[in-house]
Structures are given as structure tokens and as C-alpha cells.
Amino acid sequence: MSSEQLYREHILDHYKHPRNFGELHPHDLEAFEHNPLCGDELGVHIRVADGRIADLRFHGNGCAISQAAASIASEELIGMKLEEAAALSAEWMIELLGIPISPARRKCALLALKTVRGAITGDASWPNGQGEI
Amino acid sequence: MTATLPHPLAVGEIKADFPIFSRQPQPFVYLDSAATAQKPRVVLEAIGEHLATTNANVHRGLYPLARAADEAFERARAQIAAFTGADPRGTVFTKNATEAINLIAYAWGRAEVGAGDAVLISELEHHANLVPWQQLCREKGAELRYLKVDGEGTLSLQQLERELERGRVKVVSVAHVSNVLGTINPVAEIAQLAHQAGAIAVVDGAQAVPQLPVDVAAIGADFYVWTGHKAVGPTGIGVLHGRVELLEEMDPFLTGGDMIARVGFQETTWNEPPYRFEAGTPPIAEAVGLAAAVQYLQGIGMERIRAHEQALGAYLLARLREVPGLTVFGPADPAARAGLASFTIDGIHPHDIAELVGGEGVCIRAGHHCAQPLMARLGVPATARASLSLYNDEADIDALITALHKTVEVFSR
Numbered sequence: 156m157s158s159e160q161l162y163r164e165h166i167l168d169h170y171k172h173p174r175n176f177g178e179l180h181p182h183d184l185e186a187f188e189h190n191p192l193c194g195d196e197l198g199v200h201i202r203v204a205d206g207r208i209a210d211l212r213f214h215g216n217g218c219a220i221s222q223a224a225a226s227i228a229s230e231e232l233i234g235m236k237l238e239e240a241a242a243l244s245a246e247w248m249i250e251l252l253g254i255p256i257s258p259a260r261r262k263c264a265l266l267a268l269k270t271v272r273g274a275i276t277g278d279a280s281w282p283n284g285q286g287e288i
Numbered sequence: 289m290t291a292t293l294p295h296p297l298a299v300g301e302i303k304a305d306f307p308i309f310s311r312q313p314q315p316f317v318y319l320d321s322a323a324t325a326q327k328p329r330v331v332l333e334a335i336g337e338h339l340a341t342t343n344a345n346v347h348r349g350l351y352p353l354a355r356a357a358d359e360a361f362e363r364a365r366a367q368i369a370a371f372t373g374a375d376p377r378g379t380v381f382t383k384n385a386t387e388a389i390n391l392i393a394y395a396w397g398r399a400e401v402g403a404g405d406a407v408l409i410s411e412l413e414h415h416a417n418l419v420p421w422q423q424l425c426r427e428k429g430a431e432l433r434y435l436k437v438d439g440e441g442t443l444s445l446q447q448l449e450r451e452l453e454r455g456r457v458k459v460v461s462v463a464h465v466s467n468v469l470g471t472i473n474p475v476a477e478i479a480q481l482a483h484q485a486g487a488i489a490v491v492d493g494a495q496a497v498p499q500l501p502v503d504v505a506a507i508g509a510d511f512y513v514w515t516g517h518k519a520v521g522p523t524g525i526g527v528l529h530g531r532v533e534l535l536e537e538m539d540p541f542l543t544g545g546d547m548i549a550r551v552g553f554q555e556t557t558w559n560e561p562p563y564r565f566e567a568g569t570p571p572i573a574e575a576v577g578l579a580a581a582v583q584y585l586q587g588i589g590m591e592r593i594r595a596h597e598q599a600l601g602a603y604l605l606a607r608l609r610e611v612p613g614l615t616v617f618g619p620a621d622p623a624a625r626a627g628l629a630s631f632t633i634d635g636i637h638p639h640d641i642a643e644l645v646g647g648e649g650v651c652i653r654a655g656h657h658c659a660q661p662l663m664a665r666l667g668v669p670a671t672a673r674a675s676l677s678l679y680n681d682e683a684d685i686d687a688l689i690t691a692l693h694k695t696v697e698v699f700s701r
Contacts, residue, residue: 167701193639194656194669216669218637219699263639 175229186273225267315649322675334580364579388513403429441469452485464496469618470625521581535561597627627676
């Protein structure tokens with residue numbers, strides 16, 4: 156697969172027109188994470204109702220992969236049970252993106268999920284280092 | 289420049305000296321030499337030949353092969369020192385430029401910098417010339433001060449004078465060439481001003497030695513460091529040129545074998561420089577490889593390499609400006625900068641730029657280039673960077689520009 160296909164339309168669409176982007180006030184949970192490799196920055200605000208993510212907004216800036224991943228994930232995360240969201244795997248995120256992710260870009264792809272995990276559990280680290288390169 | 293400008297390089301012939309250009313899948317356009325340079329065949333052969341014919345440990349053996357290894361290692365030291373106009377007795381081999389600066393910050397800095405003293409660096413430093421000083425200052429209660437970078441990416445000698453007049457500056461440490469902006473700093477003047485104020489001068493020459501004729505004695509810094517792999521030599525070897533009298537007063541950085549004069553059960557006396565600073569088995573084959581590298585560069589001539597890269601750098605700047613939404617950082621005058629350019633494109637993250645042009649066979653770097661304070665100063669999270677070497681030509685830059693236009697087009701869909 157060429158790298159041009161990597162930037163195919165749905166990724167670029169989510170990058171240029173991110174869904175659920177901005178801030179959410181008031182909110183119940185929040186977290187901020189960055190990816191020192193790219194300089195990607197991502198924050199999340201989450202409103203909780205009945206143990207579920209009632210609403211969610213991402214905010215930040217970075218490369219197309221990190222920002223599109225946040226946008227795409229946001230559509231799945233709203234309505235999800237908190238414990239379910241906290242348990243989502245790296246592979247769930249990669250599959251959702253639907254493009255091959257090179258080891259160098261894995262941290263970009265997983266930044267959104269890491270931020271959500273941090274907001275819910277207070278610990279953004281991944282079991283078995285699966286979010287690491 | 290006058291009409292005596294050296295002839296441009298025969299890039300086709302030079303490319304043929306570097307095996308990677310015929311062994312990588314085509315197209316292969318390498319514009320990341322500021323990260324690491326490709327290696328000419330003579331370097332690979334020198335390392336292979338040394339290991340095949342002359343391999344023994346140095347400084348201990350009494351048999352003929354060990355003497356031959358000793359001679360090869362010290363001959364390499366003399367050749368490398370001659371390349372940069374330095375004294376071989378003050379030429380220490382390290383792992384890389386980073387370790388060389390750590391050596392200075394530990395062996396000199398821990399003894400000479402105290403509470404209330406100041407270390408003066410600049411905003412354009414690579415982390416290698418920043419974090420070791422930051423650690424020293426935190427440990428000693430000293431102050432880390434910065435020379436500012438102006439909008440053109442240059443440092444001000446007036447600000448340097450003002451900072452030195454404030455007093456307590458023990459060391460001024462700056463890059464000869466910025467790895468992000470390409471700025472060539474006036475290091476001889478900086479060293480002179482530092483000395484007038486009673487400070488020592490340290491120069492990080494990692495980006496300068498591969499690109500410019502460098503005369504360490506003429507620059508007059510107390511320490512000048514660089515690294516082999518950016519100067520078409522192997523990885524695993526860095527060079528520290530130190531003033532011999534200063535090295536003689538210093539305690540070692542790392543301790544162990546080879547750097548001692550005499551070891552007793554409780555105390556040890558140190559060997560002479562440069563050996564005092566080369567604990568353990570040194571990078572022997574790497575030194576032989578680096579000597580071959582500097583001889584290769586000398587054979588072409590550093591004046592000619594600089595003229596080539598300056599002309600090509602001017603072409604790179606001019607062509608980058610054709611790309612819509614593109615901003616180049618650093619000095620506008622090609623004579624004031626080395627052959628590299630950092631840039632951003634509106635609405636496209638540098639990592640996306642590098643990945644997309646990479647798909648076209650064009651190798652450039654993107655990120656903070658180990659210079660996060662400078663990125664903060666420039667107000668960007670990262671930049672893309674194309675860097676040149678003696679084996680690049682206009683066609684390489686044309687390929688980059690075509691790939692950048694395509695990148696802009698992908699993002700504008």
C-alpha cells in the first residue's frame with residue numbers, strides 16, 4: 156500500500172473536519188496527553204451519565220493520523236460504558252482507522268485512546284506496553 | 289564570492305563512490321544527511337580491511353599484530369586531528385558528540401562551575417548541548433542562560449557581550465552550525481569574547497565539520513566536539529578536541545581500564561590526555577574508518593564541498609518558496625547558512641509531509657530535531673527538514689519539490 160493511500164479520503168476528511176472537537180463545559184472527566192515524537196497534543200473532556208460516556212470532546216493539534224484517530228474514535232466512544240471504553244485495545248483503534256500504521260506512527264494512532272483511558276482510569280499507560288513502539 | 293569559486297563537484301562520480309545509491313530501490317533521494325550521512329566505499333573497505341588484517345586490542349599488546357593495531361589507531365587519531373587543525377594530544381575519541389559534551393560538563397563542569405555561576409548557551413542548541421548543562425546547573429545551583437535567536441535565526445554578539453558583562457559566566461557553549469536553522473554562528477568571535485570575560489568556550493561542531501572547512505586552532509575554543517557518522521564516517525565514534533593544558537588539569541569522566549597510570553587498592557593516578565578520557569577499549573575500527581572518511585573529504589576538498597553546498601542550498605531555498613503555503617526558517621542569505629532547510633506547510637503536519645514524500649522515495653526528517661526549546665521559540669510543534677551533502681544535486685531537490693507539490697495536492701482534496 157502506498158503512503159498516498161494511507162492518507163485516503165476518510166482520514167483526511169476527519170483531519171480537516173474533526174467530529175466532536177472542542178471543549179465541553181461542564182465535564183466530569185478530563186485528561187491531556189502528548190506524543191513527544193510528533194509534538195501531537197490531545198485533550199479530552201467527558202460527561203458521564205449512568206456509567207456511560209454521555210458526551211465527549213477532543214481538543215488539540217497534531218498530525219493527520221493523531222487528529223483523525225480522535226475524530227473517528229469519538230463517534231464510537233459516545234454512548235459506551237466507561238469500563239468498556241477503558242478496556243479498548245490498541246488493535247481496536249488501528250482496525251477502526253482502517254489503514255496500515257507503521258511502528259513510527261503507532262503513538263500518533265493511539266494518542267486519542269490513551270487520552271480517554273487516562274481520563275477514565277487516571278492511568279494512561281497500556282498493559283504490556285501495547286501502545287509503545 | 290569571487291571568480292575564484294572552486295569548480296562544482298562531479299556529483300555523478302561522487303554518488304558512484306557511495307554503494308547505497310545503487311543498492312536502494314529506486315527512486316532513492318537522500319536528503320537527511322544532517323541526521324546521518326551515507327558512507328563512501330573507502331570507509332567500508334578501511335573498516336573491513338582493518339578488521340581482516342590488523343585487529344588486536346590497543347595500548348597493551350607486545351606482539352607485532354598488537355603494535356600494528358596501535359599504529360593504525362594512533363595514525364587515525366593524527367589524521368583526524370589534522371583534518372580539523374587540532375592537536376592529536378588533545379584529540380579524544382568518544383562514542384558521539386553527545387558523550388563529548390557530557391564529558392566536558394562532568395569532567396570540567398563539576399569541578400569548575402559552582403553555586404551562583406552561570407552557563408551560557410543559545411536558544412538554537414541541540415538537546416546534546418543543552419541537557420548536560422541543564423543537569424550541571426541543577427546539580428550545582430548555577431544559572432543556565434540563553435542567547436536569543438532573532439527572526440533571521442541568528443545570534444547577537446551584542447547580547448553575548450551584555451550577558452558576559454553580567455558576570456559569573458564560566459562557560460559559553462554554542463553550536464557552530466544549527467541543525468534546525470542551518471545558521472553558521474561566528475564561533476571564533478564568540479570564543480574570543482568568552483575568553484575576554486574569563487569564561488571557557490565550547491563549540492558543538494556536529495553539523496559544521498561535514499560541511500565547512502573547520503580549523504579548530506583558528507577558532508580558538510577550549511573544546512570543539514563533533515561526530516563521525518555525520519562526516520561520512522561510521523557510527524560509534526565522536527571526537528573531542530580539547531586544549532591540552534585544560535585536559536591535563538581535568539579528572540577523568542569515565543574510569544576503568546586504559547585511562548590509568550597506576551592503580552593501587554585505594555587510589556589511582558591518571559594517564560595523560562587523550563588516554564585519560566578513553567576508558568576501556570576505544571572505537572578502534574571506527575577510528576580507522578573515520579580516518580578514511582576525512583581523507584575522502586580532504587581528497588575532494590572542504591572548500592569545494594562548502595561551495596557546492598552553498599550553491600545547492602541557495603537552489604533549495606529558491607525552489608521551496610515555489611510550494612504554496614510553505615515557510616522556511618533560518619537565515620535568508622545562503623552564505624550565512626549551511627546546506628539544510630527546515631520548513632512547514634500550512635495545514636499539514638511535518639510528519640505527514642515526511643511520510644508522504646517518503647512514499648515518493650524522498651528521505652527527509654520531520655519532528656523537533658532534538659531542539660524543543662527552539663521549536664517553542666519558532667512557535668511550531670515540529671518542522672520538516674531537508675539536508676544536503678556532497679552527493680546531492682539539483683535533481684534531488686527537484687524530486688523533493690515535485691513530492692511536496694503532490695503532498696499539498698493530497699491535502700487540498
